[in-house]
Amino acid sequence: MFAYKFDWGVLWRQPYGEWLLQGLWLTIQLGALAWIIALSLGILFGTMRSVRFWPLRIIGSLYVEVFRNIPFLVQLFFWFYAGPMLFGKTLQLQINQISGLNYYIAIVGLGLYTASRVAEHVRAGFASIGHGQYDAVLSTGMTPLQMYWYVMIPHALRLIIPPLTTEFLTIFKNSAVAMTIGVAETTFMSYKIDEQTFHGLEATTGAMAIYLVLGMTVVKLMDFIEARFRIPGLMTR
């Protein structure tokens, strides 16, 4: 059991320490950029699921069901390996020559996947707003589009900040799956250190510490946002 010699130096010895920090920087990029896609599409599809016009509701539900019921790894591989083939032979070759293609696909793939989860929260937000408010807003002469844009979406978003915080934390954790298509984020780097030094245990433990610190930072940030946008007069913790 103790035949293994620990070498925690792989966490700061060069170049390994720097690798881990580079990995952290990519993890932050992936999570933050994918979050922009996830939030915009999530609001769009979540709203579509809540409107009275049924064709929009069906499109919204279809999106959510497809993206929620397929493992993220499979989605990512589909976009990365099969995605370029969907454009035909000539375009496929050009697409495959884009440098950093895996990075862009990871961001878009993670964004599309998380959007389906955000959409569910958005829908729950709309559901918790009383029907009276819809009638009240429409009676002021707003069009349905104006109603959603100026009143319902801002209201629903402020109601669902806590579950969105969880989702925002999850997006950084899910970004680790991008290592499977060769994006050099934190988990990828810890695995790479193992390949070079055979000290994968120390490297992955170090990576865990990085995710922990990142997670705590995100929670602090979201606490601030939640306090800033809390609706006065509603229950607080």
Place this chain on the structure above:
Amino acid sequence: MFDAILNNLPYLLGGFLTNLQLAAFALAGGLFLGTLVGLGRISKRPWIYHPVTLYVNFLRNIPLILVIFWFYFVMPILVGRTMDPFVSAAVSFIVFEATYFGEILRAGFQSISKDLVSAAYSTGLTYRQTAAYILVPIAFRRMLPSLITQSIITFQDTSLAYVIGLQEMVRRTTIVDSLEVRSVQLYSFVAVLFFIICFIGSRISLHYEEKSRKAKVL
């Protein structure tokens, strides 16, 4: 049109069977350990509550893929020989999913009224009996929709065992694809298979949710 799938069908489906088996182990172990975790999270004894809380909060902040790697590295050191990827993956899933099941069950335990527990004690039941005959059955019944949803997520997560070389469906698909270069049909096939199982699961979860909303028993 489906040539690459049909030519390798037994091989691919064999991989899918591995996913199902891994999910079965993960669910059985995860629910058992998760029940203990959930009880630990409502324990009044600090020496139980604090370690369990630390365990849950720690793992819930770590990506599963990293946990799979970590166990893959740590198991050979503990056991002294190279581990089978399936065993290593099963252990990581049980330890990881138990934290999620534990939190769901904690919510279930906390929804039970204190009077009911007092009543159980007053009839002479011990803590162990109260937990086994009162707390756990009620919490499982109340939390059934969430437990099913988490089980679906667990099943989807089994694809991540790909990273330690387990011969599950995604790994086998990449192998077939590297020979046949039929990415669109092959990855669509994996996606459809997972979709069918997970979609059925989510309908079952929804069914129980509606049912409990209507009945409101217990």
